[in-house]
Amino acid sequence: MTRWLLPAAVLTTLVAAWQVAASTGAIADALAIEPFLFPSPAEIASSMWEDRSLLAENALVTLKVVLLGFLCAATVGLAFAAALHLSNTLRHAFYPLLIASQTIPIVVVAPILMIWFGFGIGPKLAIVALICFFPITVNTIDGLRSVDPESIKTMRTLDASRRQIFHRVEMPTALPFFFSGARIAIAVAVIATVFAEWASSDASAAAGLGDLIFEDLARLETARIFAATVILSAIAIVLFGLIALAERRVVRWR
Amino acid sequence: MIPRGRLFDFPDPFSQVREVRQDTTVVRTEARDFAAGRGSPPSQQEATASVEIRGLEHRYGELTTIRELDLSVASGSVLGLVGPSGCGKSTLLELLCGLQEPVAGEIEVRGGGNAAARLASCAFMPQRDVLLPWLSALDNAALAPRNRGAGRRRARAEAAELFERFGLAGFERALPRELSGGMRQRVAFLRTLLSGKPVLALDEPFASLDAITRAEMQAWLARALEDDPHTVVMVTHDVEEALYLSDRVLVLSARPARVIDEIAVPAPRAPGRDATVTDPEFVALRERAMAALREGMR
Numbered sequence: 001m002t003r004w005l006l007p008a009a010v011l012t013t014l015v016a017a018w019q020v021a022a023s024t025g026a027i028a029d030a031l032a033i034e035p036f037l038f039p040s041p042a043e044i045a046s047s048m049w050e051d052r053s054l055l056a057e058n059a060l061v062t063l064k065v066v067l068l069g070f071l072c073a074a075t076v077g078l079a080f081a082a083a084l085h086l087s088n089t090l091r092h093a094f095y096p097l098l099i100a101s102q103t104i105p106i107v108v109v110a111p112i113l114m115i116w117f118g119f120g121i122g123p124k125l126a127i128v129a130l131i132c133f134f135p136i137t138v139n140t141i142d143g144l145r146s147v148d149p150e151s152i153k154t155m156r157t158l159d160a161s162r163r164q165i166f167h168r169v170e171m172p173t174a175l176p177f178f179f180s181g182a183r184i185a186i187a188v189a190v191i192a193t194v195f196a197e198w199a200s201s202d203a204s205a206a207a208g209l210g211d212l213i214f215e216d217l218a219r220l221e222t223a224r225i226f227a228a229t230v231i232l233s234a235i236a237i238v239l240f241g242l243i244a245l246a247e248r249r250v251v252r253w254r
Numbered sequence: 255m256i257p258r259g260r261l262f263d264f265p266d267p268f269s270q271v272r273e274v275r276q277d278t279t280v281v282r283t284e285a286r287d288f289a290a291g292r293g294s295p296p297s298q299q300e301a302t303a304s305v306e307i308r309g310l311e312h313r314y315g316e317l318t319t320i321r322e323l324d325l326s327v328a329s330g331s332v333l334g335l336v337g338p339s340g341c342g343k344s345t346l347l348e349l350l351c352g353l354q355e356p357v358a359g360e361i362e363v364r365g366g367g368n369a370a371a372r373l374a375s376c377a378f379m380p381q382r383d384v385l386l387p388w389l390s391a392l393d394n395a396a397l398a399p400r401n402r403g404a405g406r407r408r409a410r411a412e413a414a415e416l417f418e419r420f421g422l423a424g425f426e427r428a429l430p431r432e433l434s435g436g437m438r439q440r441v442a443f444l445r446t447l448l449s450g451k452p453v454l455a456l457d458e459p460f461a462s463l464d465a466i467t468r469a470e471m472q473a474w475l476a477r478a479l480e481d482d483p484h485t486v487v488m489v490t491h492d493v494e495e496a497l498y499l500s501d502r503v504l505v506l507s508a509r510p511a512r513v514i515d516e517i518a519v520p521a522p523r524a525p526g527r528d529a530t531v532t533d534p535e536f537v538a539l540r541e542r543a544m545a546a547l548r549e550g551m552r
Contacts, residue, residue: 150382150384153380157447158377158449159449161403164401169402
């Protein structure tokens with residue numbers, strides 16, 4: 001419990017300080033801006049309550065993109081990692097490209113994807129999956145390669161086939177690595193989704209929190225921007241926690 | 255739990271005559287192989303060589319690790335290999351087990367010369383137990399039957415029968431991290447044994463244990479091999495361990511490894527490990543081996 005106490009105390013202090021600074025107009029004065037442009041935590045909370053149905057509606061849209069994009073990345077990433085691990089040829093052919101793919105600025109690719117594939121959910125999923133794919137795949141490959149060679153030698157004298165060594169030794173060894181990749185991926189998946197929603201600038205009613213934030217920027221609805229940001233953080237934290245929980249359930253031997 | 259006595263798929267006709275170790279060894283090994291679908295029916299012939307190595311040479315890159323090595327191990331006997339660290343002892347075991355091919359020379363295990371044949375006849379027990387941390391003690395022990403296609407229940411039953419004899423009863427479902435060092439080594443040995451292979455290659459089996467557990471495990475292994483003889487090639491850097499557990503000990507030189515002394519350990523040993531290792535004759539052999547070892551390091 002004491003583990004939570006300290007960060008909670010720090011957070012409370014910061015929020016309280018923010019409340020005082022914002023409600024007295026001190027910061028707005030200092031920045032020489034209108035006071036409504038710098039909302040206090042209380043205003044953000046009330047915006048969250050007043051616009052709860054709008055925010056919830058958009059949050060669900062965002063959550064769907066985050067989860068589907070992540071699942072695509074996890075599925076393709078695992079398959080890709082296994083293929084690259086099992087075939088030297090594939091590894092030599094694709095591993096450098098995999099690393100190089102990370103240097104492509106997704107900021108440039110995203111609008112192009114939108115131009116090619118339109119503004120549906122497809123291109124958004126592609127962007128999220130592209131960003132999640134890397135940490136999952138690279139971690140899983142590292143995990144598969146981290147197997148103790150003695151263990152493989154022993155398994156060979158215990159009549160294990162290549163497939164059995166993969167199933168019984170390499171895959172379980174890689175699991176914790178996969179999970180740490182997945183935790184990184186889910187945290188960036190939320191950011192990636194916001195970016196994808198911005199890039200698509202969807203005109204439909206509920207196009208996700210990212211879309212809402214960028215619309216609100218134009219409308220100077222700062223309180224709701226903060227409210228949406230808090231919800232995005234909460235989504236990321238909960239998903240991160242769920243993955244950590246799943247990891248503890250699955251990787252019981254650690 | 256399945257009742258004991260169904261350890262292997264055939265009755266043990268030699269339980270009364272274990273004192274005559276050399277003879278029963280051969281016959282029992284043959285009987286087991288025959289039951290497992292290998293070899294010919296049991297016969298009462300002389301102990302024949304189970305492992306035969308001639309003119310072995312191996313290199314690791316530019317480095318010659320083994321040169322002109324000859325050795326043979328009689329079926330059912332225990333050969334101990336001692337030598338300085340890094341002299342290629344572990345490589346020798348990997349070559350024996352068919353995990354590597356030598357640069358030159360021949361290795362025959364029960365008549366089979368190529369790597370696949372050796373792999374089929376040898377089970378390897380590495381220095382670290384390498385138990386799979388996600389499998390229970392029972393499932394770790396049962397890996398070989400599982401790999402050969404036995405169902406989970408059958409493989410577990412096969413392993414479970416030996417758990418009590420190995421002092422592991424009650425720990426079937428424990429994960430490796432919940433076991434003591436000695437227990438982990440026993441599970442590892444059981445796993446090796448359940449491979450059903452006639453030749454066991456043990457690489458410093460107790461090197462990671464503390465002195466007391468180590469002495470206990472040596473005594474335990476001696477008993478286990480007496481109850482269920484196998485052809486064993488054991489690598490160790492502990493001269494006492496080698497002499498205590500082996501019928502014959504080869505002292506190897508520093509790299510490139512060659513045999514510098516061969517010590518036959520007299521068969522009837524004093525009862526108990528403590529009595530054995532303090533026996534004057536044993537002490538004399540130990541000094542001889544130590545002297546040879548020092549010689550070989552120069």
